[in-house]
Amino acid sequence: MTDTPVQDGPVTAGLTPADLELAQRREIDTPSSKCMRCGAEEALPLDSGVILSPWQIAYETYGTLNADRSNAILICHALTGDQYVASTNPVTRKPGWWTMLVGPGKPVDTDRYFVICSNVLGGCMGTTGPASTDPATGAPYALTLPLVTIRDMVRAQARLVEHLGIDTLFSVIGGSMGGMQVLQWASLFPQKVFSAIPIATGARHSSQNIAFHEVGRQAVMADPDWCGGAYLKAGKRPSKGLSVARMAAHITYMSDTSLHQKFGRNLQDREALTFGFDADFQIESYLRHQGMTFVDRFDANSYLYVTRAMDYFDLAAEHGGSLAKAFLRTNTRFCVISFTTDWLFPTSESKAVVRALNAAAANVSFVEVVSDRGHDAFLLDEPEMFRTVRGFLTGAARARGIPAPGGAA
């Protein structure tokens, strides 16, 4: 659900908002990363009933696929993430968003595994989304793009994985909305998923979470520059609305404790209250900063589409209300991870998944990591999470017969 860890300083040193906007526009149709483009013969049927064609999926890979093609790991990104999990983002020029977890010698060791990360369907970093150019009109799709679901995202990823010549993924890993994709993968393609690590996620989006998303979407739509979704054509951007949406969402990624520790009631560059509506408090200034930097790198309609995909996610509903049935006869090994202060996807949501997996007699591990950093914890330096992921993957690699970098199995 979140993208970048909590940042303090300017995130895009040396780049003006205009530079960023230009770079972001360029990435939408012509990503700097690898990209699989599918024509009419490879059309993608969506849950909405619409058949999408043509479409494209932008992705990055790290490490080397082994001769057995058995060491591939798919990383699924969260709400506003992208394919640059462990390499520099071409728009913001910031390092990858999960470099603490993914890289040479890291828990997801790119010396050992072949790592794939793609931009989600509905996104704005090179995979088809509402900002992409509709070949029928030559203009951006805007709201004419059909709504997409988490299952659509996963089906698109499955096409990519197939295209890369991989039958079975050694692991599918993701947090928040990425974790939803992990669960969807394991349920939809159990024979293609050897192991799965859903982190800080749930098998459905809760009423409270839908509510927060609705606030964000309404903020975007209330901005006159949204232009009924056709802002790109009108040469405008609903920056104010999207910024407010991001500010509201950002609160849900943190915890009361982490906010209090970081900001308390401290004032921003002033000695006393101003008796006005300036950002008197540091937390206000911080949120405004988060909102402002977000609009430069993210498309507003994309935000509407991807939040909606999360809202629609309900894995049990696909199986007559029984989550256990979503995983029946699965051979996938699961490692479910939650964080103590995550109130967006609280441990109870993860436990519901674990309960269902137990009822389906699945092979499941579950760890609740003690952290005071709320939902964002999954993107931050959490040694306990790293140890768990490393240990789980090492055990699974042994079972799968993937040699360690040193050579020993």
Place this chain on the structure above:
Amino acid sequence: MTPATPSSSIVTIRGDHLVVCDLVPEGARVLDVGCEDGALLQLLTERRHIDGRGIELSQSGVNKAVARGLSVVQGDADMDLSDYPDNAFDVVILSQTLQATRDPKGVLEQLLRIGGQVIVSIPNFAHWRNRMQLLWRGRMPVTKYLSYQWYDTPNIHFCSIRDFVALVEEMDATVVKAVALSGQGDRIGFSAPWWLWNLIGEQAVFLLKR
């Protein structure tokens, strides 16, 4: 990261674990409730080639077990056993944990429902050393094996070997096999009537069936 953890890495194997190991059939589906750091599950995987799962309350225990490559969930014998379907496992193990549960009878009921066979090990509160402390000093027993004071012990439902056997009978289950052990986990290598084991066994391992 150390790659595999071969059996040679196990320095000492607990005596009660060896007794449990003898009771578990080759290749069984096993659930270890209160599996700590997964030492027993690992032993059973290596020696009996089981398909093993664990439940453990402490986060550090779960993390160590998962890091060993075992499938362990963080959970609680009192709360989480009801999630498992009937006869989900060939063998369910509850090692030195029953006395720390809130509802031992309810837990035992769940174990018998989930597992074809149930292995339970318990500390024996009626061991002669405990009896002596209570009789001569009038104090709650504190021994090397049960080293807690009454006010800080996690063991809130102590029983004796005879108490446990009586409960099993009351629940219409049968004791298929029983082994009495010393505090160090050494087998008391002769069969004796329950009253004698109840006096000299510091702990006991039971194989139950219903």
